[in-house]
Amino acid sequence: MSVPTAALESSICAPLPVLGQNVTVPLVTGGEVTYAALDYAASAPALQRVWDDVAAYAPYYGSVHRGAGYLSQLSTDLFENSRRTVAEFLGCRADDQVVFTRSTTDSLNLLAAAIPADCQVFVYETEHHASLLPWRDAQVTYLNAPRTPAQAVESLERALADRDPYGPALVCVTGASNVTGELWPVKELAAAAHAHGARIVLDAAQLAPHHPVDIAELDVDWVAFSGHKLYAPFGSGVLAGRADWLQAAEPYLAGGGASRKVARRADGGVDVDWHTTAARHEAGSPNVIGVYSIASACKAQTEAGFDGLVAREQELVGRVREGLAEVPEVRVLSLFGDDAPRVGVISFVVRGWNSSHFAAALSAEYGIGVRDGLFCAHPLVRTLLGSDPQDPGECGAPEAEPGERSLNAIRVSFGAGTPDEHIDRFLRAVSELVREGARWNYRTEDGRCVPDRGAAAQI
DSSP states (O other): OOHHHHHHHHHOOOOOOOOTTTTTEEEETTEEEEEEEBBTTTTTOBBBHHHHHHHHHGOOOOOOOOOSHHHHHHHHHHHHHHHHHHHHTOOOTOOOOOEEEHHHOOOOHHHHSSSSSSSSSEEEHHHHHHHHSTTTTEEEEEEOSSSSHHHHHHHHHHHTSSSSSSEEEEEEEEOTTTOOOOOOOOOHHHHHHHHHTTTEEOTTTTTTTTTTOOOHHHHOOOEEEEEGGGGOOOOOOEEEOHHHHHHSOSSSSSSSSTTEEEEEOOTSSSEEEEOGGGGGOOOSSOOHHHHHHHHHHHHHHHHHHHHHHHHHHHHHHHHHHHHHHHTTEEEEESSSSSOBBBEEEEEEEESOOOOHHHHHHHHHHHHHOOOOOTTTHHHHHHHHHOOOOTSSSTOOOOOOTTTOOSSEEEEEETTTTTHHHHHHHHHHHHHHHHHHSSSOEEETTTTTEEEESSSSSOO
């Protein structure tokens, strides 16, 4: 998959309004500054449009599907219209199902619970833990990190050629890395999977907020993503795609909403007739506001125009990469090389710095929020850092003291709501910290690097 040429040639969009864009935060060195949110890959700020839509609906909130009252009927219509909006946003096929979940992690665990008992699963070691770990009850083949998109396709083809050709198989792959931002060759991987009789699920958590995702065009069987990365709050997610495995599986959760009919048997037991629609895996009272927020975000991005959004983000990606390249001590992490197309997610390490110390200084001294750690992709980050898989280091819990080498990295991520000033401030801060050092003392507290409030500033 690559960034469309048309996107780069189109008019660049202005940043979309997001919540928190005028929030100020205190600096440890004194004063306040507007917060620069550059941690979109973890949770993107909610679009103002999404928040306004939710606020307008909130007084009319009601329980869906089982209420006769006006507000319940209104909420049911809104919930099911949201399902149609998401299906359109993803380019779903006519017989695909859209199931609402809590997150990408929940979506992939749902699918893992629905795969046939003898299914073989193929997953790259480069995956986020949400797509690396759910397949515990399946026969799993973990593929080594490829160093080119072509190598990714070739290694998958070899692995599939060696499998049992008569049983079901599933390939799980990311669309865009949550560590490097690099785009994966999804369409080519889907073709390889289908050529060998396997199905494929796309983890689009980092792709959908930055790039159009079309299930039919990519020819994938399922797509999973999270609302909180798509500029929608409230902890909802989506699993969309083929219905047959989902319909054949036991409900992901047993309870109200998933059951169509429940009756006592003469022997004292219970007979259950489960729904065959998406409701089969949506037991309980759903997160109506969360679902509506996803649909609103889908509409907002579509109406803004993905071409313009992609074009502006690619301009920011270029500026960040060029700025970091001017600092010799900085090494940007990459699987596929400098020329690989990528979204607005970039990880790096700084020679002579503990990554958590660097991230803490960006926050405390410049008001910039980035992420440090292994980004819930431990095998990938360790591969990129050239460390042994058994080396210490945990996601978000560094063990090294400030100034010591750490086996973690720093991630800067941005998107549709990022102002130019935030990028400029980040690049200036990186340069100043490397050149001049931190202006404050830091210490490790509860596994995190934090400013030492009792220490005098080194100014």
